[in-house]
Amino acid sequence: MTDYSAFTPYLEWLDSQQDAMVEDLIRVANINSGSYHTEGVNRVAEAFAELAAGLGGEVSWHEMPAQEVISNQGQKEHKPLGRALQISKRPEAPVRVLLCGHLDTVFPKDSGFQQVRWLDDKTLNGPGVADLKGGLILMLRALQAFENSPFADQIGWDILFNPDEEIGSPGSSTLFPALAAQNHVGLLYEPAYADGNLAGERKGSGNFSVVVRGRAAHAGREHHLGRNAIRALADFTSALDDLNGQRQGVTINPGFVQGGGPVNIVPELAIMKFNIRLERPEDEAWCLEHIQHLQNDINSRDGLSLEVHGGFGRKPKVLSPANQRLASLIRECGENLGLALEFKPTGGCCDGNNFAACGLPNIDTLGIVGGKIHSHEEYCLVDSLSERAKLTALILFRLATDTDRDWLKRS
Ligand SMILES: [Zn+2]
Structure with missing residues (x-):
């Protein structure tokens, strides 16, 4: 049995970060980052690079190849994409974790949906507040809590902020095989379902x-x-x-x-x-x-x-034995926080599909709790920022301290 008491001070610190996370989320969600609005996507990437500065990782920027699309006149067109941002730390650590989320949204530069507003004092409505900027905000805070702890030397990590998930990751998926090969597990920050549950298999x-x-x-x-x-x-x-x-x-x-x-x-x-x-x-x-x-x-x-x-x-996301093991670890972390998390199959797709196809066990809905994504009613339940940040921090603490690491070996 894991003794969770050693993790408590770091989880309490995350509670103290709630208001700051809301403030940061409003700031980044108010910057339009429709997938083809490359200037906006790059501005959001720079905002996240600043927010991640305290983590002390090594920063690299990746230019993306243009996306080839068939125009409505039947011609091939090339659409430029924003840059991907990668931040990496401790490449030699015994356990390596990929943390990933996208910078882009489905709302183009000229969309009528541009600004964040409060629906009530617990609910924020705005472009990308759930899908997926809220997830990126809480992921960075969780990682900061982990880095502040004495367990940090056990885990090395890569963060990938990719610019093109909403259009199928045509550019950034070229980065996935190498990232999958150098990590043991993946944590991705698509929103949880509105009832708080997570996604399992995906079509x-x-x-x-x-x-x-x-x-x-x-x-x-x-x-x-x-x-x-x-x-x-x-x-x-x-x-x-x-x-x-x-x-x-x-x-x-x-x-x-x-x-x-x-x-x-x-x-x-x-x-x-x-x-x-x-x-x-x-x-x-x-x-x-x-x-x-x-x-x-x-x-x-x-x-x-x-x-x-x-x-x-x-590719379809089929849960491998290692992926099921990761899911049960996450379920235990949830229980410790008073969350009864279930994993539900879905017809929707995300980068979790691609990483699973590259052999990386991953859970891909570790972001905020919210809903109505891809519509002007998209919302985030703001209390889930600290709640799900604690979930990610606990996952990292467990991965750092569990002595059974056999399941992390690549087949
Ligand atoms: Zn998304």
């Missing part, structure tokens, strides 16, 4: 764009010479949607369509975007095979071509 996800090109012709004079891109795309989309229900846990959602122009012209261009969610890694091959088959069908038609771009950016 995998892929985003795809389809560009169909046909041939334009006058709809009255030479209709027979045209090749209708909209018709071909409609056939493809119907057949794709018919795959729903054919394989356990796989869902396909055509979610965007655009094409054509004046109705007296046979349309030569049509574009569709779709998302796939799946439960098992082997489902990916099943999906890709079917997509290929549907694509071949269109490409075999005279005068028509169909390109598919994109892929599976998030």
Whole structure:
């Protein structure tokens, strides 16, 4: 049995930090950091670099490659991304922990949702207060409490603040394999559920764009010479949607369509975007095979071509034995704080998927308690700042003092 009394002074210090955490959260949430607002993302990164200065880690900045996207005109475009910030300490420590959270939000520079306000004296409404700036604030305080303790020499850590999670981490995921390899466990700061519980298994996800090109012709004079891109795309989309229900846990959602122009012209261009969610890694091959088959069908038609771009950016998160061990350690830490934490499966994805796929056991909802994320009603229950900071601090204390470390060995 762990004697938690040695940790008490550091947990009490976190209680004393509650008001300061709220103040810091309001400041960073009032800076817009929509994923493509790179200047705002970089400003938020700099604010966090300042907040982390007392930790004494080594700071490195990573430039991200631009994201390749398919425009609504069917062209490849490159969108610049903000910088990732990494802070690292004690690379040689016996236990190494990755702490990770994203700087970006889903609210663009010109969003109508820009400022934080109080809904009542316990509830803050604002862009990113839950997803995920509140989590970053409490993570840094928890780490400070740990660094103030005599147990600190047992754990080395990397913090990754990444700029592009809300668009699938196209740039920052290139950093993940090395970070996964040099750490034993990952703690990620997506918000907990509104009832305080945490996420366990997660579905995998892929985003795809389809560009169909046909041939334009006058709809009255030479209709027979045209090749209708909209018709071909409609056939493809119907057949794709018919795959729903054919394989356990796989869902396909055509979610965007655009094409054509004046109705007296046979349309030569049509574009569709779709998302796939799946439960098992082997489902990916099943999906890709079917997509290929549907694509071949269109490409075999005279005068028509169909390109598919994109892929599976998030692997399904399956809880490995080491990941289950980490979850039970976290459940025990919760019990010590009077929290009955449950781990619930979800169809949503985050960087926890990618880190699990890189072999890093991780729990990814250690941020604040809140809800209605990705909407203008996003909120954070502010008391959870100190509550969840204490949870993270306890996790670190346990990882530093538990004598059984066999489960931390990489398979
Ligand atoms: Zn998030």
